[in-house]
Amino acid sequence: MENQHISNHDKAVLTRIFNPNLPYGDTYDEDEQLEEAFEEEIETAEVLEAKRLEVEGVKGALADLDKAIQLCEGHGKVACQAYTQRGLIKRLQEDDCGAKEDLTHAAHLGGQFAKHLLVAMNPYAALCNQMLADVMGRLRAGEEQMD
Known part of the structure; x- marks a missing residue:
């Protein structure tokens, strides 16, 4: 199998899809993330106690x-x-169904932050929102230059 090269543009698109909460322009370096994940933390008695208390x-x-x-x-x-x-706690615990359920309740009660989080949990919706914001930003910039 050939080693396929992924362009920076392709990486940026994939990053926006799978990591919509990253600041625009940041990319996800999979190799770097894997290295960080495998770095071992020295588990002293204090570290173990901190984890238990958490x-x-x-x-x-x-x-x-x-x-x-x-x-x-x-x-x-x-x-x-x-x-x-x-919902935030459940999301951190990787209970996406429970998080969505709680955030949906909050959104129905008027929680704007909960609505934002629900969109952020849907990578396709987040990408569409970002693309729309980019287009609107370009249109505004073009309009300002014409004035």
């Missing part, structure tokens, strides 16, 4: 968010914020 903190946060949603009966600004925060 897991416990997330469990306490989720329980608190569940309780807030229950007390608000799933309505209002507090519920919107709780759904958003719980």
Whole structure:
């Protein structure tokens, strides 16, 4: 099999599709990411304790968010914020279905940030939004030059 060369433009397009939250113009260097992933962290007693406390903190946060949603009966600004925060935690835990469900509830309650996150979780929608923003930016720049 031949080694295929991918142009910088192709890399940029793939980056926008699969990593829509990266700042525009940044690219994803797969080799660099793999090297970082395989670098081993020295697991001292302190590092292990920090990891344990982090897991416990997330469990306490989720329980608190569940309780807030229950007390608000799933309505209002507090519920919107709780759904958003719980959705973010679920997203970090790679529970995309649960994250989308919570963020959708938050979006229906008027959460603009939740709406933005839902779009960002859909790489095709994020790419379309970026492309549209680029086109609009070019049109505005062209209009300003004509004035």
